[in-house]
Amino acid sequence: MKSFSMTDTGKTRLVNQDYVYALEENIGNLENIFIVADGMGGHNAGDYASRFCVEVFTETIKAAGEGLPVSTMSRALAVTNQKLLEEAKSRQELNGMGTTFVAATVLNNTLYVANVGDSRLYLIRNKEIKQITEDHSLVEEMVKNGEIEREQMRFHPNKNIITRALGASETVVPDYFEVELNKEDIILMCSDGLSNMMDDKDILEITNEFPDDLEGACGKLVGRANDNGGKDNISIVMIKM
Numbered sequence: 001m002k003s004f005s006m007t008d009t010g011k012t013r014l015v016n017q018d019y020v021y022a023l024e025e026n027i028g029n030l031e032n033i034f035i036v037a038d039g040m041g042g043h044n045a046g047d048y049a050s051r052f053c054v055e056v057f058t059e060t061i062k063a064a065g066e067g068l069p070v071s072t073m074s075r076a077l078a079v080t081n082q083k084l085l086e087e088a089k090s091r092q093e094l095n096g097m098g099t100t101f102v103a104a105t106v107l108n109n110t111l112y113v114a115n116v117g118d119s120r121l122y123l124i125r126n127k128e129i130k131q132i133t134e135d136h137s138l139v140e141e142m143v144k145n146g147e148i149e150r151e152q153m154r155f156h157p158n159k160n161i162i163t164r165a166l167g168a169s170e171t172v173v174p175d176y177f178e179v180e181l182n183k184e185d186i187i188l189m190c191s192d193g194l195s196n197m198m199d200d201k202d203i204l205e206i207t208n209e210f211p212d213d214l215e216g217a218c219g220k221l222v223g224r225a226n227d228n229g230g231k232d233n234i235s236i237v238m239i240k241m
Contacts, residue, residue, distance in 0.1 A: 004214035011230030017046035018235035041097030069112040098167030136164035193232035197225035
């Protein structure tokens with residue numbers, strides 16, 4: 001397994017509120033951990049929130065005892081959410097801060113994923129792409145209710161309204177996924193600064209251009225998102241089995 005991560009401020013934002021983390025080595029009882037967090041909040045609160053949550057989450061995992069990957073991530077997310085709420089109350093300028101959070105770990109060729117918000121995890125296999133996570137967003141709810149088509153999500157004026165996030169409530173409700181992996185599978189995690197600037201077909205096309213060059217793929221994906229407007233921070237973690 002190999003990985004590469006990249007984050008970019010984009011063309012219109014002054015601050016990068018995304019934070020990425022990629023560790024291929026053991027951490028606590030996990031063999032690896034990969035994270036994309038997209039912060040929100042006024043001034044620098046979003047930047048603070050994403051970094052703070054990744055740091056608390058990884059430190060909690062380091063201190064974890066025995067346990068299955070999902071239970072380990074679940075406990076760590078609960079601790080992270082509580083500490084984020086406490087931190088937000090301690091300083092007025094951080095009030096209301098929050099972050100999306102998608103985390104993944106691989107154990108014995110099984111991918112375990114935890115997700116809160118609209119940052120995404122895709123599986124690319126045999127030159128096809130599949131979104132594994134489900135967006136916790138207003139436009140996703142509109143698609144489910146038949147109000148808009150999925151292809152309209154990227155262009156809807158309310159596309160940035162999310163329905164779940166770390167820091168949004170006392171109780172965090174992540175989604176969890178397990179995926180059996182094959183040799184040559186590629187896992188792509190990203191913030192909405194990528195997925196709102198490109199459709200899945202374009203993401204797949206670029207990834208397929210660089211089957212063994214994760215850095216090259218990430219660089220071209222970020223470049224294309226910026227070429228398409230770069231209206232948000234762009235973050236990517238790519239993992240190849």
